[in-house]
Amino acid sequence: MKFKEISLKGKYIIDAKIELLTGLHVGTAGNSLDIGGVDNPVIKDAMGKPYIPGSSLKGKLRSLMEFYNNKLVPNQVVYTVEPKNDDKENKERAKSGIRMHLCNDENCEVCNLFGRNHGNHKVIINNNGDTDDLNLEDVIQPTRLIVRDASLDESSITKEMQDNMDFDYTEVKFENNLDRITSAANPRQTERVPAGAKFNCSFVINVYNDDNDTYLKEFLTALKLLEDDYLGGQGSRGYGQVKFKDIVIRFRDDNYYKQGQEDKKMYEYKELSEVKF
Amino acid sequence: MKRFRIKLKFTSPLHIGYKEGAFNLTETIIHSDTIFSGIINCHSLLYGKDKTDNLINEAINGNFKVSSAFYYINDEYLYPRPVGMNFKKYVDDFKKEKKINYVSEEILFGNTKEAYLKDNMLLKKDMKKNVYNVRERPRSTLDRITNASNIFYTSTCVFNEDCGLWFFMDAKDYIIEEIISSIKLLGDEGIGGDRTYGYGQFEFEPLEHYIEDIKDKNLLLSLCIPNEKDKVEDLIFYNIVERGGYIYSNYSKVKRHSLFRMIQEGSIVKGDFKGCIIDDTPEDFNYHKVYKYGRAFLIPLDWEG
Ligand SMILES: [Zn+2]
Numbered sequence: 001m002k003f004k005e006i007s008l009k010g011k012y013i014i015d016a017k018i019e020l021l022t023g024l025h026v027g028t029a030g031n032s033l034d035i036g037g038v039d040n041p042v043i044k045d046a047m048g049k050p051y052i053p054g055s056s057l058k059g060k061l062r063s064l065m066e067f068y069n070n071k072l073v074p075n076q077v078v079y080t081v082e083p084k085n086d087d088k089e090n091k092e093r094a095k096s097g098i099r100m101h102l103c104n105d106e107n108c109e110v111c112n113l114f115g116r117n118h119g120n121h122k123v124i125i126n127n128n129g130d131t132d133d134l135n136l137e138d139v140i141q142p143t144r145l146i147v148r149d150a151s152l153d154e155s156s157i158t159k160e161m162q163d164n165m166d167f168d169y170t171e172v173k174f175e176n177n178l179d180r181i182t183s184a185a186n187p188r189q190t191e192r193v194p195a196g197a198k199f200n201c202s203f204v205i206n207v208y209n210d211d212n213d214t215y216l217k218e219f220l221t222a223l224k225l226l227e228d229d230y231l232g233g234q235g236s237r238g239y240g241q242v243k244f245k246d247i248v249i250r251f252r253d254d255n256y257y258k259q260g261q262e263d264k265k266m267y268e269y270k271e272l273s274e275v276k277f
Numbered sequence: 278m279k280r281f282r283i284k285l286k287f288t289s290p291l292h293i294g295y296k297e298g299a300f301n302l303t304e305t306i307i308h309s310d311t312i313f314s315g316i317i318n319c320h321s322l323l324y325g326k327d328k329t330d331n332l333i334n335e336a337i338n339g340n341f342k343v344s345s346a347f348y349y350i351n352d353e354y355l356y357p358r359p360v361g362m363n364f365k366k367y368v369d370d371f372k373k374e375k376k377i378n379y380v381s382e383e384i385l386f387g388n389t390k391e392a393y394l395k396d397n398m399l400l401k402k403d404m405k406k407n408v409y410n411v412r413e414r415p416r417s418t419l420d421r422i423t424n425a426s427n428i429f430y431t432s433t434c435v436f437n438e439d440c441g442l443w444f445f446m447d448a449k450d451y452i453i454e455e456i457i458s459s460i461k462l463l464g465d466e467g468i469g470g471d472r473t474y475g476y477g478q479f480e481f482e483p484l485e486h487y488i489e490d491i492k493d494k495n496l497l498l499s500l501c502i503p504n505e506k507d508k509v510e511d512l513i514f515y516n517i518v519e520r521g522g523y524i525y526s527n528y529s530k531v532k533r534h535s536l537f538r539m540i541q542e543g544s545i546v547k548g549d550f551k552g553c554i555i556d557d558t559p560e561d562f563n564y565h566k567v568y569k570y571g572r573a574f575l576i577p578l579d580w581e582g
Contacts, residue, residue, distance in 0.1 A: 006527050008322040011465065028415050046410055046435060054474035055416050063421055072421055080418055081427045098420045098427045115473055118523070142322075142527045146467075148289065148475030202475070204465070252465075254323055257458045 006141060006208050010253035012216050013263065014203040018052070018150055018231075021241040023171065023192035026056055026232040040190040042170060049152050050169050050193050056232070057201070058147035062114040063100070064225040065218070071101040071110055078102040078121040078134055099124065106139045113205070113215045115143030144215050146204040156198035165194060175237075192239065201244075216249070217277045224272050244272050278340070279453060281483040283460065284349060284443045289478045290412070290433035292470035305409055305434045307346040307468060308542075309499035312444060313570035314525035316343070319462040322527065324455060326565060332452060333568060337554050340449040341456065344498035344574040345542050346442035348379060348408055353401055354443055355379040357543030359496050359578060361514035364399055367392035385496075385578070408440045433476065441479070445486065445498060445574060457483055492577040494545055501540040502571025504553035515544035524557075528564040537569055550575065 028043050042050045066072055083097035102121055103111055116139065122131035157169060166172045173190045205215050223244050230240035247270075252263040269275055293307055313336070321329040335341045348355040358364075358377050367384070368374050378397040383389045393403045412435060417428045436442075448456055460481065467477035494513065500520065503509070521536045535557055540546075552573035558566050 005326055006322065007325060008462070043415070046412060053414065053416075055414075055471075058474065059418065063419060066421060077421070098418050098425065100418065100421050140528055143473045146473055146475050204475070257323055257462045258454075 004209070008254060009207040009209070009211065010251055010256075011207065012203075012205040012213075012266075013250045013252060014205070014219070014247065015250075016201055016203075016247040017153065017245045018199040018201050019156075019243045019245050020193060020195050020197045020199075021243055022195050022238050023173070024052075024197070024232050024240050024242070025190055025192045025234055026050070026052055039188060042191045042193060045149075045151075048168070049154070051152060052150040052199055052201070052231070054147040054149045057150060058114065058145065060229075060231055061147070061219075061222040061226060062110065064229055065110050065114070065222050066101040068221070068225055069110055071103070071108075074124060074126050076101055076103045077124045079124070079131065080117065080121075082122060102134065102136075104134065104136050104139045109215070109218050111139070112141065113145050113218050115145070116140060141208065142206065144206045144208070144211075145219065146206075148202045148204075150199040150201035152193070153198040153200050156196065157194075158196070161194055161196055167191070169193060169197075190234065198245075213277070220272070220275050220277065224275075227272060246270065247272065247275075278447055278449055278488065280486045280488045281446045281448075281453075282354075282443055282486045283446055283481050283483055285346065285441050285464075285479040285481050287436050287441055287477070287479045289467070289475045290435045291468075292431060292433045292476050293468075305411075306348070307442060307444070308520070309343050309345045309444075309572075309574065310520065310570040311468065311522075311525070312343050312346060315463045315466075315468045316456060316459045317568075318525055318527055319466060320455060320459040321565075323458060323462055328455070330566075332455065333554070333566075335449065335452055336570075336572070339551070339572070341452060342447050342499075342572050342574055343570075344445040345500065346444040347498075347542075348398065349441055349443045350400065350402075350404060350408055351439045354382040355398055355400075356382060356385055356496065357498070357541075358399075359385070359514070359545055359580065360516055360541075360543050361545065362580060364392075367399060368394055406437055409434045409436045411435075431471065433471075445576075446483075447488070447574075489577050491549060491575045492579075493547060494578050494580060495547075495550070495575040496578040497540060497544040497546055497550075497573055497575060498542055499552075499574035500542065500571060501544075501550070501552040501573040502537055502555060502569065503540065504551055507550050507552065511547040511550055512540065513545040513547055515546070516541040524559075524567050526564070526567070532559050532562055532567075534567075534569055537571070539571060540573075545578065546573070546575065 026043050028041055045051050077099050079097045080100055081098035102116060116136050121134040123134040125132050170191045171194050175190060176187050205219055227243055231242050232240040249267040250263045251266050255261045256263055293305060320332055358380050364377055365374050373394055376397050377399045380399045381401045383401045384392050384399055389401050393400045395404045411432055413430050413432055415428055416431055417426045419426050464479045469477040517538050518541045519536055520539050522534050524532045524534055550573045552571045554572060555569045557569040
């Protein structure tokens with residue numbers, strides 16, 4: 001077993017706005033039907049304001065980086081939820097389980113930035129889905145990326161937008177899904193945050209040992225990938241197209257903690273296309 | 278030795294579950310062993326392993342100790358209800374009296390005549406709003422190939438404005454600066470679960486606090502594992518709790534602590550009960566030593582009981 005001491009060199013603090021180019025639907029689990037509510041509501045905070053959970057944002061960025069870096073291949077994919085053949089409640093899960101990338105390569109840019117989950121994992125070793133135990137003991141490091149919940153910037157909801165909305169911060173879309181087999185119509189309402197709304201988002205990247213700006217670059221690539229993809233549900237219907245704006249990157253070195261120094265503003269971009277690393 | 282009251286103002290939700298594996302939130306205070314590990318880990322990130330070993334030695338020698346963290350509401354500080362102490366004169370009936378788990382500093386040490394019961398807290402001032410709210414959050418993982426999702430729930434605690442948690446920290450002058458820097462980093466790293474989503478982050482101000490010598494009867498403000506010299510007959514009123522949990526380390530996430538039986542906050546002990554810090558390094562773990570923090574944090578309590 002090798003031991004490499006981990007020392008914190010500092011933290012990049014990245015603040016930005018997420019602007020919605022199309023409506024966003026980040027749903028709650030299940031379809032609990034509140035009286036007078038819609039059947040597919042968006043997630044809201046205690047004050048009834050929609051927000052984007054850090055876990056959704058982080059999960060999406062991670063999965064995009066897994067695809068981009070070609071990490072979804074045998075020996076690099078694990079079951080986070082193992083398939084259960086007797087699971088009658090969830091047929092989809094019974095067939096497949098929940099798979100994601102996780103590996104013990106100490107140089108893996110995805111695992112090093114987004115973290116390695118605890119617990120014991122079964123790694124899928126071939127296309128038949130056979131598995132083996134995955135030992136992560138030698139590569140555990142603290143997760144570098146922290147993704148906070150993104151809160152709605154209320155001032156981005158204009159008077160004009162409000163006139164076309166059903167609730168204080170959201171609109172409701174009616175959709176008619178056809179059952180592919182019976183052709184029965186299944187009308188549904190979906191709540192979404194309207195295009196034009198902005199969220200304040202904030203990220204932290206810990207810099208360890210000789211990382212320098214390696215993981216900052218990886219992270220900015222992930223943001224670019226998200227702009228070409230979508231956030232939240234129903235992306236194939238055009239929902240959840242986003243753009244990052246007013247990106248400010250600060251650096252907080254260890255003297256911020258030891259000697260009370262201020263953090264330093266390192267980069268400022270109006271949008272991601274200005275980023276040249 | 279100096280004593281500080283560290284008042285944590287949380288800037289994000291807090292996820293502190295008592296039983297790991299169960300996703301419902303059963304407890305919202307932070308125990309001394311969790312605070313100690315959090316500080317030690319941040320110290321190691323900032324100052325390196327050797328200096329951190331020194332700090333742990335200072336703690337073993339009693340030159341650095343922490344209490345558990347309890348609620349505050351504005352400038353009103355709560356303490357764990359002393360085991361066996363009677364508060365009937367403040368509430369109407371014994372059913373309500375039984376509910377009390379936390380008591381205001383001014384009721385315990387001041388001469389307040391009136392008191393109000395808010396949930397399980399006995400307060401000096403009447404309090405309309407909740408100290409904290411617990412919210413369930415759906416979380417999902419997407420299967421990367423089929424897009425099927427797996428949804429589960431976690432509970433988080435969000436403190437109301439002007440409410441949060443506070444703890445005591447005692448330290449010798451020459452290590453105070455390092456410890457305060459480590460707590461500052463802990464505020465940015467977060468304490469408790471789901472730190473990767475920015476949970477458990479806080480701001481704080483160390484407020485210097487007077488130290489009173491312990492007396493015949495003392496209130497325990499931390500979890501405590503008795504050392505071999507501590508006498509069991511010195512435990513006047515006490516509760517025992519079992520604590521396990523994951524090891525809080527930069528180098529491992531999957532190892533668990535051994536199960537310890539610990540004396541709970543709010544117990545009453547006679548004289549100088551010290552407790553101890555136990556080497557709990559798992560057999561196949563070679564990165565660094567792992568300790569279970571069980572030193573007693575005591576304050577005198579004048580009370581005929
Ligand atoms: Zn990997």
